[in-house]
Amino acid sequence: MIRETPVMTSDILDELTGATLFFKCEHLQDTGSFKLRGASHAVSQLPADCPGVATHSSGNHGAALARAASLRGFAADIVVPEGAVASKVDNIRRHGGTIHYCEPTQAGREAALAALVETGLTPVPPYDDDHIIAGQGTVGLELLEQVPNLDVIVAPVGGGGLVSGIALAALTCEHHRPQVIAVEPAGADDVMRSLAAGRRVDDHRPDTIADGLRALVGERNLALIRQHVEAVLPVSEAQIISAMGNIWQHLKQVAEPSGAVALAGVLAHAERFRNQRVGIVISGGNLDVAERLAGL
Amino acid sequence: MIRETPVMTSDILDELTGATLFFKCEHLQDTGSFKLRGASHAVSQLPADCPGVATHSSGNHGAALARAASLRGFAADIVVPEGAVASKVDNIRRHGGTIHYCEPTQAGREAALAALVETGLTPVPPYDDDHIIAGQGTVGLELLEQVPNLDVIVAPVGGGGLVSGIALAALTCEHHRPQVIAVEPAGADDVMRSLAAGRRVDDHRPDTIADGLRALVGERNLALIRQHVEAVLPVSEAQIISAMGNIWQHLKQVAEPSGAVALAGVLAHAERFRNQRVGIVISGGNLDVAERLAGL
Numbered sequence: 001m002i003r004e005t006p007v008m009t010s011d012i013l014d015e016l017t018g019a020t021l022f023f024k025c026e027h028l029q030d031t032g033s034f035k036l037r038g039a040s041h042a043v044s045q046l047p048a049d050c051p052g053v054a055t056h057s058s059g060n061h062g063a064a065l066a067r068a069a070s071l072r073g074f075a076a077d078i079v080v081p082e083g084a085v086a087s088k089v090d091n092i093r094r095h096g097g098t099i100h101y102c103e104p105t106q107a108g109r110e111a112a113l114a115a116l117v118e119t120g121l122t123p124v125p126p127y128d129d130d131h132i133i134a135g136q137g138t139v140g141l142e143l144l145e146q147v148p149n150l151d152v153i154v155a156p157v158g159g160g161g162l163v164s165g166i167a168l169a170a171l172t173c174e175h176h177r178p179q180v181i182a183v184e185p186a187g188a189d190d191v192m193r194s195l196a197a198g199r200r201v202d203d204h205r206p207d208t209i210a211d212g213l214r215a216l217v218g219e220r221n222l223a224l225i226r227q228h229v230e231a232v233l234p235v236s237e238a239q240i241i242s243a244m245g246n247i248w249q250h251l252k253q254v255a256e257p258s259g260a261v262a263l264a265g266v267l268a269h270a271e272r273f274r275n276q277r278v279g280i281v282i283s284g285g286n287l288d289v290a291e292r293l294a295g296l
Numbered sequence: 297m298i299r300e301t302p303v304m305t306s307d308i309l310d311e312l313t314g315a316t317l318f319f320k321c322e323h324l325q326d327t328g329s330f331k332l333r334g335a336s337h338a339v340s341q342l343p344a345d346c347p348g349v350a351t352h353s354s355g356n357h358g359a360a361l362a363r364a365a366s367l368r369g370f371a372a373d374i375v376v377p378e379g380a381v382a383s384k385v386d387n388i389r390r391h392g393g394t395i396h397y398c399e400p401t402q403a404g405r406e407a408a409l410a411a412l413v414e415t416g417l418t419p420v421p422p423y424d425d426d427h428i429i430a431g432q433g434t435v436g437l438e439l440l441e442q443v444p445n446l447d448v449i450v451a452p453v454g455g456g457g458l459v460s461g462i463a464l465a466a467l468t469c470e471h472h473r474p475q476v477i478a479v480e481p482a483g484a485d486d487v488m489r490s491l492a493a494g495r496r497v498d499d500h501r502p503d504t505i506a507d508g509l510r511a512l513v514g515e516r517n518l519a520l521i522r523q524h525v526e527a528v529l530p531v532s533e534a535q536i537i538s539a540m541g542n543i544w545q546h547l548k549q550v551a552e553p554s555g556a557v558a559l560a561g562v563l564a565h566a567e568r569f570r571n572q573r574v575g576i577v578i579s580g581g582n583l584d585v586a587e588r589l590a591g592l
Contacts, residue, residue: 006302012390027548087545094308245585249383252323252550252581285548289541 001040001071002138005029007146010250017266019273022147023251026139027259027285031095033212034139034283035064035126038161041135042124043068050074054121056081056102056109058211059088060284061126066097077121079112081105085211085256087288106204106216127159128218137165140180143279144169150178151276156261156283157182157191157232158213160221166281167228178279179230183265185210186234191217195226209237212258212284233272235264243267247282256287297336297367298434301325303442306546313562314570318443319547322435323555323581327391329508330435330579331360331422334457337431338420339364346370350417352377352398352405354507355384356580357422362393373417375408377401381507381552383584402500402512423455424514433461436476439575440465446474447572452557452579453478453487453528454509456517462577463524474575475526479561481506482530487513491522505533508554508580529568531560539563543578552583 008023026034039061043053052075055065062078069076078097080089081104092099102112117123125132139162140153153170155163160182167180184191188206200222206214217225225232235243240257243264247255259282266273266280304319322330335357339349348371351361358374365372374393376385377400388395398408413419421428435458436449449466451459456478463476480487484502496518502510513521521528531539536553539560543551555578562569562576 032548248550249585252328254544254548254550289545 001044001068002036003030004142007143008251008253012250013246016246017270017273019266019270019276019278021266022143022150022277022279024139024143024279024281025253027253027255027282031060031063031067032091032284032286033060033064034136034162034281035060036067037138038132038135038165039064039124040068040071042129042131043072043074045131046072046074046122050122052077052121053124054113054116055079055124055126056113057126058084058214059091060212060286062097063088063091063095065124066092066095070096077116079109079116081109085286085288088286091286126215127161128220130220132161133165133168133220133224135165136161137169139281140166140169141172144173147277147279149176149277150279152179152181152273153279153281154181154183154262154266155281156210156213156258157184157217157225158188158258159215160191160217160225162281162283163229164221164224167224171228180228181265182225182229182232183235183261184232185213185240185261186236188213189234191222191225192232192234194222195232208240210240210258210261212256213261233265233269235261235268239264239268253282254285254287255282256284259284297340297364298332299326300438303439304547304549308546309542312542313566315562315566315572315574317562318439318446318573318575320435320439320575320577321549323549323551323578327356327359327363328387328580328582329356329360330432330458330577331356332363333434334428334431334461335360335420336364336367338425338427339368339370341427342368342370342418346418348373348417349420350409350412351375351420351422352409353422354380354510355387356508356582358393359384359387359391361420362388362391366392373412375405375412377405381582381584384582387582422511423457424516426516428457429461429464429516429520431461432457433465435577436462436465437468440469443573443575445472445573446575448475448477448569449575449577450477450479450558450562451577452506452509452554453480453513453521454484454554455511456487456513456521458577458579459525460517460520463520467524476524477561478521478525478528479531479557480528481509481536481557482532484509485530487518487521488528488530490518491528506536506554506557508552509557529561529565531557531564535560535564549578550581550583551578552580555580
């Protein structure tokens with residue numbers, strides 16, 4: 001249900017960081033993000049007479065779930081917060097999902113999803129779920145097969161499905177086990193604050209261009225991060241935008257803001273990665289291209 | 297001296313055009329365009345005691361020649377028209393070239409190059425040269441190896457090195473020889489006018505966003521196009537920009553305007569390609585990323 005995504009390299013970005021970088025290109029995954037891995041794994045566990053699936057999503061999990069569901073012949077109803085990136089909403093529709101708009105808050109998302117589940121649909125949560133975490137972890141398993149002897153794998157953290165799955169995948173290494181490091185927008189720093197507080201914070205008002213990383217970290221994900229993730233590094237909005245530019249210019253790849261966050265972390269904390277072999281996850285590539293072309 | 301570039305596909309773009317499309321990703325060639333193929337082939341023919349090379353270029357041939365020269369330990373002096381894309385000029389410098397600005401006219405380019413050649417440097421022309429044409433033709437040879445049974449190969453035309461080389465490459469097919477079709481911005485239609493006039497036109501005032509396609513077609517290139525290229529199709533500026541957006545959105549690849557011209561031609565003349573297996577050359581990916589990020 002998924003494709004093996006390629007790994008790309010760039011002499012120029014190696015020079016810029018003083019490290020040897022291996023970019024895991026999940027923006028080239030079907031539906032344009034890693035989210036298809038978790039969604040397809042979760043959907044593969046459902047019985048054949050499932051009446052349909054539902055979730056809330058700012059976009060990428062929604063498109064992934066719609067595609068995974070359609071591959072099994074299920075309907076998919078997706079709760080989308082108002083203000084979501086238009087091309088991501090189009091992407092959900094293109095893969096056969098039905099859109100239900102809600103208020104752009106955690107409470108608004110959850111209420112709208114609860115209403116759908118009451119009609120009999122099976123909820124497939126975006127990140128706080130063992131099957132989802134296991135599916136996202138295949139990013140790490142694949143990367144470890146593609147690139148030997150990585151010292152560290154760097155991934156963005158929003159809800160935490162990706163980085164907690166990769167951290168579990170890294171545990172399968174018997175020799176030369178890579179560290180796993182999460183990068184979080186300073187404007188959506190719920191993971192850093194939760195780790196500092198010793199429990200998940202609930203005052204989460206994300207303000208970041210990285211629309212895929214605005215969700216509050218999941219409880220399962222936070223527990224796995226605490227146990228298996230070496231560090232969580234912050235990045236500023238300017239650092240995210242600059243990293244997007246570097247990916248566009250030197251890899252010729254279209255990363256969405258969230259997809260550039262891991263590289264932003266390596267650039268912003270370069271001393272930490274110097275002379276290491278670093279896997280960097282480009283988590284997605286869905287953005288409103290029309291806006292970027294407007295100046296032409 | 298060059299890399300084999302990948303071929304990408306997209307179900308969505310196939311659906312949009314009614315054809316089966318194979319994108320030859322020359323934006324992923326070293327230096328960010330196909331131009332390294334011709335430049336490296338030309339430089340490989342030079343004697344080891346060559347005192348250095350020179351050319352005029354809006355950017356991509358300049359960077360390619362600088363890199364090819366540096367791989368053989370030669371200096372490279374590049375005449376660049378004022379107003380060239382800033383990131384392309386940076387790209388020439390990054391690969392070790394020395395920049396000499398000139399007036400942005402054909403006469404200005406040629407005068408500045410002549411002055412450099414008088415100092416003893418060996419000129420390596422951008423397209424009107426047998427070695428350059430042969431080198432660019434390897435795009436076609438590689439694509440024919442990678443994708444069997446193509447019905448047609450579509451490439452942009454500016455100076456004509458790429459499409460004339462591909463047309464020669466297609467002649468090597470003993471069975472199922474693909475047609476070769478050129479696409480030209482309507483705002484730089486010197487090839488279409490030259491074919492209609494029966495001789496190369498000299499009133500060429502290009503006005504197109506596709507900065508890599510503003511040069512006047514070469515005499516050798518025009519002769520090969522007349523003999524071996526099936527058709528030259530025009531595209532508007534809006535069609536070029538729309539095709540760039542399609543490549544960004546559906547392939548997640550950064551094409552420069554010239555690099556999107558071949559797809560623009562297939563989209564604008566879709567009836568001609570329906571149900572065919574179509575090779576489309578994305579010729580380059582060097583553009584001013586900073587401008588695209590300015591709105592964020």
